[in-house]
Amino acid sequence: xxxxxxxxxxxxxLFSLIKFKEIKSPxxxxxxxxxxxxxxFDESNDTPVLLYRExxxxxxxxxxxxxxxxxxxxNPAGNFYLxxxxxxxxxxxELTVASVEEATHFQDNLSYKMLEHFVRxxxxxxxxxxxxxxxxxxxxGFAIIEDILISPKxxxxxx
Amino acid sequence: MTSELALKVIEIxxxxxxxxxxxxxxxxxxxxxxxGIWRWSEIKQEHPVLPIFSFLLSENNFIYFLVARIVSxxxxxxxxxxxxxxILFLFFTSLLISLRFRGSFNGxxxxxxxxxxxxxxxxxxxxxxxxxxxxLWYISLQVCTSYFIAGMVKIKQRKWRSAEALSKHxxxxxxxxxxxxxxxxxxxxxxxxxxxxxxxxxxxxxIILTQHNPSVLYWLLAGFLFHLTNVLFFGLNRFLIVWCxxxxxxxxxxxxxxxxx
Numbered sequence: 144x145x146x147x148x149x150x151x152x153x154x155x156x157l158f159s160l161i162k163f164k165e166i167k168s169p170x171x172x173x174x175x176x177x178x179x180x181x182x183x184f185d186e187s188n189d190t191p192v193l194l195y196r197e198x199x200x201x202x203x204x205x206x207x208x209x210x211x212x213x214x215x216x217x218n219p220a221g222n223f224y225l226x227x228x229x230x231x232x233x234x235x236x237e238l239t240v241a242s243v244e245e246a247t248h249f250q251d252n253l254s255y256k257m258l259e260h261f262v263r264x265x266x267x268x269x270x271x272x273x274x275x276x277x278x279x280x281x282x283x284g285f286a287i288i289e290d291i292l293i294s295p296k297x298x299x300x301x302x
Numbered sequence: 303m304t305s306e307l308a309l310k311v312i313e314i315x316x317x318x319x320x321x322x323x324x325x326x327x328x329x330x331x332x333x334x335x336x337x338g339i340w341r342w343s344e345i346k347q348e349h350p351v352l353p354i355f356s357f358l359l360s361e362n363n364f365i366y367f368l369v370a371r372i373v374s375x376x377x378x379x380x381x382x383x384x385x386x387x388x389i390l391f392l393f394f395t396s397l398l399i400s401l402r403f404r405g406s407f408n409g410x411x412x413x414x415x416x417x418x419x420x421x422x423x424x425x426x427x428x429x430x431x432x433x434x435x436x437x438l439w440y441i442s443l444q445v446c447t448s449y450f451i452a453g454m455v456k457i458k459q460r461k462w463r464s465a466e467a468l469s470k471h472x473x474x475x476x477x478x479x480x481x482x483x484x485x486x487x488x489x490x491x492x493x494x495x496x497x498x499x500x501x502x503x504x505x506x507x508x509i510i511l512t513q514h515n516p517s518v519l520y521w522l523l524a525g526f527l528f529h530l531t532n533v534l535f536f537g538l539n540r541f542l543i544v545w546c547x548x549x550x551x552x553x554x555x556x557x558x559x560x561x562x563x
Contacts (some may be wrong), residue, residue, distance in 0.1 A: 152450060174414050181447065181455075205514055206478070210533075217322055218537060222537075229407075277474060
């Protein structure tokens with residue numbers, strides 16, 4: 144039995160050394176929870192953030208919530224924030240593999256529309272614009288390193 | 303500990319996790335409404351299979367769906383332990399929640415919850431000691447694999463080996479770790495110790511399968527503290543309870559299995 148377990152983990156090492164071609168399938172992506180990857184914190188580069196502006200100044204759309212003791216058990220805001228992050232990763236992944244044609248019409252993509260919904264959930268009071276950028280901390284808040292995607296100016300929803 | 307008891311503890315823990323997660327979703331209901339972020343009318347167009355589930359996943363029905371999950375989880379804890387039908391229901395509804403959020407809402411914890419629920423389904427259907435043993439082995443191997451792969455991915459990256467990646471995660475604006483931890487990990491020596499501590503812990507975790515009490519308890523305690531720090535630094539609370547729900551399987555397997563012939 145011990146040999147089987149050792150063999151199992153040796154096979155994992157072997158497979159982790161092989162670079163497999165990424166399978167692009169909407170069905171597989173939808174059922175990805177059935178195929179766990181376990182690659183936690185594998186991205187060591189700057190993770191971009193969603194910024195938006197109504198006037199001149201860009202603001203960070205979502206900041207990580209301050210941790211309270213009960214968040215160890217119950218943390219809806221924290222999990223919403225993590226889901227927002229996963230969404231940004233998904234958008235960036237889709238942008239990376241998009242063909243020229245797909246990139247040109249990226250605003251029709253659901254992930255892009257959801258970015259807009261994320262910004263609208265902040266209830267902007269006037270016309271607004273959003274972008275995904277890499278940022279770094281700066282004494283007066285943050286400094287933009289690189290813009291990755293910028294939206295056109297969008298109309299505020301009249302309720 | 304008997305296999306029956308190990309499965310019972312796992313079942314209670316995963317049901318507690320399901321109850322908390324469902325309440326968390328309910329408190330985020332404005333975000334999955336038709337004026338929110340995850341609008342079912344848009345999401346269901348992504349794949350031809352999705353509209354089939356509209357009667358469960360559309361705005362208002364999804365709220366009843368979450369309430370049904372809470373009731374089922376409570377039922378499993380208090381009235382109908384090991385009920386195959388209820389566990390199967392929780393498995394399928396967990397899968398449907400993943401579909402509702404375009405693959406997953408919380409990544410790893412969603413994956414592990416599905417693994418545990420699928421294993422519990424099999425144990426509840428067959429109810430023989432041999433199957434129970436198999437199910438506990440399956441959960442144990444999955445949790446060891448999760449740590450091992452996470453460690454492998456990190457050790458392959460130069461930025462993780464030099465602790466640059468950990469420092470970046472700790473000081474980035476994406477997370478909100480306590481100020482004291484940011485100060486500690488801004489010092490190279492501490493960041494290096496922590497980064498290699500994480501890598502070694504994750505890669506060596508499968509060694510637990512060759513251990514017995516009391517060292518198994520130390521491994522599990524280390525795992526618990528590891529997830530506790532992940533909540534503290536990165537807010538990953540769902541991982542804490544879901545991963546700890548697998549520990550009774552490890553405890554049972556390591557103390558009831560001998561490799562000697």
